Amino acid sequence: MSGARGGSEAGALSAAAVRTAGRHGAWGTTWLLLAFMLVNFADKAVLGLAGPDIMREFGISRQEFGAAQAAFFALFSVSALAVSALTRKVRTSVLLLGMALLWSVAQLPMVWAAAGFGTLVLTRVLLGAAEGPAAPVAVHHLHGWFGQRDRNLPTAVLMVGAAAGVAVAAPALSAVISGWGWRWAFGTVGVIGLVWAAVWRRYGSEGPLAPPVGGARGREDAEVPEVPLRRVLLSGTFLTACAGSFAAYWLMSSKLTWLPDYLETVLGWDAHRAGLMVGAGAVANGVVLLVHGVVAQRAARRGRPGRLPAGAGAGVLLLLSAAAVTVFATAGADWLRVPMMFGPMALALPMMTVGQTAVARITPPAQRGVVLGAVVCVFALGGVLAPLVLGGIVDAGATAARGYENGWLFTAGLLAVAGALTALFLRPERDAERLGVPETPPVGVPVAH
Template sequence: MGEKKSSVSKRAWVIIFLLFLLTVISNADKAIVGFASVPIMKELGLSPEQWGVVGSVFFLLYSLSAVLGGSLADKIGAKKVIAGMVAVWSIVQFSTIFVSSFSYLLVTRIILGAGEGPSYALAMTAASKYLPKEKLGIGLTMVSVGGPLGVAISAPVLMHLIMSYGWRSAFITTGVVGFLWILVWLWIAKEKAVTDTELAAEKDSSHIVSNESKFTSALFSKNFIFVALCGFATYWSFTIGLNWLPNYLENVRHLNEGTLKIVVALPWIMITLSQIIFSTISDRLYHKTKSVVKGRIFVLGPVMLAGAVSYFFGAMVSSNILAIVLLSLGLTFGCITLVMGPAILVDLVSHKHQGKIQGWFMALTSLGGIVGPYVTGYFIEHSASPAAGFQHAFQLCGLILLVFGGLVWLAVRPKKSENSALLNANTSKVL
């Protein structure tokens, strides 16, 4: 019975694959601006601080739209909301080709952020409905790795388009891909309704997880806030990688175009591999211990601290190779919350509230994307040299990963976590 519960249907894997492609496209769309930073800054005459603003405004409406998108998905279904948001950001990609000023660029980034705000939360919500808890780590990872793979896969292609045909060609390409994905999604995807057995299982176990079943209790709990702060640190790191790392490698480390095309993809490949490895470890620990603390939190905390150490030393070393390795590891380990955070929340919050809680998680997490790129640009412009500015920015990012990752590791202890095994047992009996 237990083995049957842990299996994943073929249809579920098809949906997960489509959601994987969704995150591939979403993150390729985000990454273009980083790949094209040098020619765009040169054409529009932007300063480092202005470019930091370009990176930050993307997340200006990102948080709000994540919350609204998650709530809307709980009411009308994730399928429709996902299709609508992809349409929005694909249209924006086309409109970006007409950018001729700093203000116009900011407007396109704000609208794109609003369109992409709900994407990750909705992908996690949709995927979690098709997955048993023992498979959440690896299942959600299969969706999440579309993010780093989206950057890794698109990096050489987009860099080639930018260098050969101008930066606008890359935006046209991603816009076309977005519309093609919508057609496939509307054709294949079906809403998965909550079954009577799932509702019965949740009702039978409501006395066990009453606090977690109340949305407001979960939203304002210490545990959720600390996990969200960990996500904040992750997005600070993630957006620095998107918006500033290619610029750093080209202007400070002086990598040539051929090397740059390869190196900019390295961190995102490493993120993919690390998320698969750590989520598999997490699933096995969770399956063995039936504990969200031992199976999820004790994986998340140490990995975040490893990312902090890598960032701290990455910009200090003189060797280009060592710098690339350390900064890639910092970005790699810092992204683990994108998988572990949603998996933890599935254990803490009622099924019917998953869209809302995942939306709020991404809303608070994405605030790191507002602050991180701007602070990095500020350091670069106001330090003695760009190299010094990048060093300060990377070390600050490491400190934030250290503090918030440490808080999760040491302080997140769900009061009902010891009862999650009983909850799972009740669910398995019903199923």
Template structure:
């Protein structure tokens, strides 16, 4: 039976819900992804004492992930446009998880930096893959909810597992923080390969595939990975994207796209503060032990989780109620960035309780603003979805380099206030970017080729 015939056969049939399973798989992958980004921040105070590291050296070590992660976003986006997610994701997962595991086995400052560079390199395609999967598997009216759900995995994992990893470190040693998280990633890579499929090759019935397609999901943007199913040869197979000067001119030459690139840099700066310096701030500047700091460090992540879950549902609700795509997508982002500026209040109090309140409100705002990938889905040229996502993630995650290094250079042994001031200024720049550069949310069209 051809795909067209199967779709006709599915008319009147209730659509299956396989895309819910896909959202759950993305969620679990993001949990693992962010544990492997943040585990160093949990172990860093102990590593710094053992290796006698200065704050500048700590900042360099914390930034090592970002150097390769940011630099390989564009090649990563290119891979996403060419290699099926079923293959690319488990390969990347296995490699970055093994690098993570060896961080717990091999000691030394230089070795840790090299392994951290490897983690960043192999994680580079992760979020472009997530975005491609969400764009293929979900109609527009559900996509922000799906993105919000799987993005919440980064905060659920950190909120629930930060105290566990802190306890594991206190019970055994910092080495096991890396060994445990690395082993989990290797196991999940196998699960992903066994269970993930593209819509037309999955257990989704014809009605669900047509529901996704009719709602704007790019179900035809991927080729069948099942060579034995000859019926799939009738499906349109779009040409794979190739990086050319014209492609780069498109993704780098549009003001709207630069608006979301710069906005993402500012948004992720707050995230990278929490993923790098926040646990050290609690231990070294608030004099907390590992168990107590692990618990308090989890509270802003809980707040961010609430913000993430709220953002996707709120955005899709506004869209269904008739709000413009721009208002539905940009509204939560700008509101969240405004809330993130509350972070500066931590510089003006000696109360640990108030510090946690300020930072929890700020991180709630960061979570509320986290649906920025929905703008990539809505604005990227269709043929260049992966490349645009790679550029978006490349520029956005330059913050993973800048944030640890800048904060490490400007804070003093007595005060963390310069770090909070830097974060507030960057957030304000992000607000201005979404307001004045992005403008109307609409898909960017490629300029016709010159004859």
């Protein structure tokens, strides 16, 4: 009886009303979450942009600075998993608001002149704990507004926040650092976080496909039984989504932490020029993500399997990114090295979109937040390891130039291995069928009963 009643209630839902909610709410929510991710990555970028000034003022080595950057990820993975598990009990709109407020609290102490290296490390740990769940909770919230076939483009837009955050932050925060000092760069991103929280408090809301919290079952997951988590976590799709995303995040973290110092120390650029170049490269990253999102969305909406397996495209992009990083590391001329930052190296980044949409495809809606958090828990280790490992490799080199070359080549090898694994084993449709997870319908299409 309860199933029949659920079916009648779902059928009674006004399709026109749901479509209206989709039109006016889905993309409005997407733009708000894009801004959320923009602030998120501006928070991450500020330390790398201020890195040369911080190392000089505190008298620390690159490896010590890498340790400060890695402190951001000390609780990142644990927090990502723990808070994502809360999505079954607490609405994602509330969790997102709480995270944004904590970000700001973590940034503001560095404005004071008395705040030293120890304060920097402690605030980065707090910031990482607050930002760890940002991506999985934001994606889970966004997928409450879009059906399975419509998720590629909005998820890509969300990931563009990473690129846009750096694109906006690099020149803007470089100007703040040049004009008022590096401490005010931390204060700036803290205030911006408070502004976003105020806007989200007014306009943020749950989508019509969002699974209800507290154990109740709703429209999207009314006919989808939960699957033992170990079956999802041991699937080829989950494992290769983690491996590919780990490599992509390693590259992103490496560039975020060390690219400004590389451009200044090895190429001899001033801070302003380096900031502009990092920002321009981030714009190119965003273009790559959007183009991939549009292409993937069109392919998904056709509803026909492609000629190649689902993971082949993402694997090839990782391999091409590995080749670009190799050229970037070994080229002896700027005219060959610099263009690699404008697109070719960024070909790894769509893996962040592919990995999350693939994992969402094989997971029942009620469990989606937890599994997305598990993906982030794994791939965020790249953010912990990349600053430390590359900092150690650079310091171990005979010169900074040779150390950076070795570090970039190590990154290229990691991308190549992940690309091969992704091409071979990322199969979301096959694993979804094996796990018994049906495709989520578009907003406005009633669930069959």
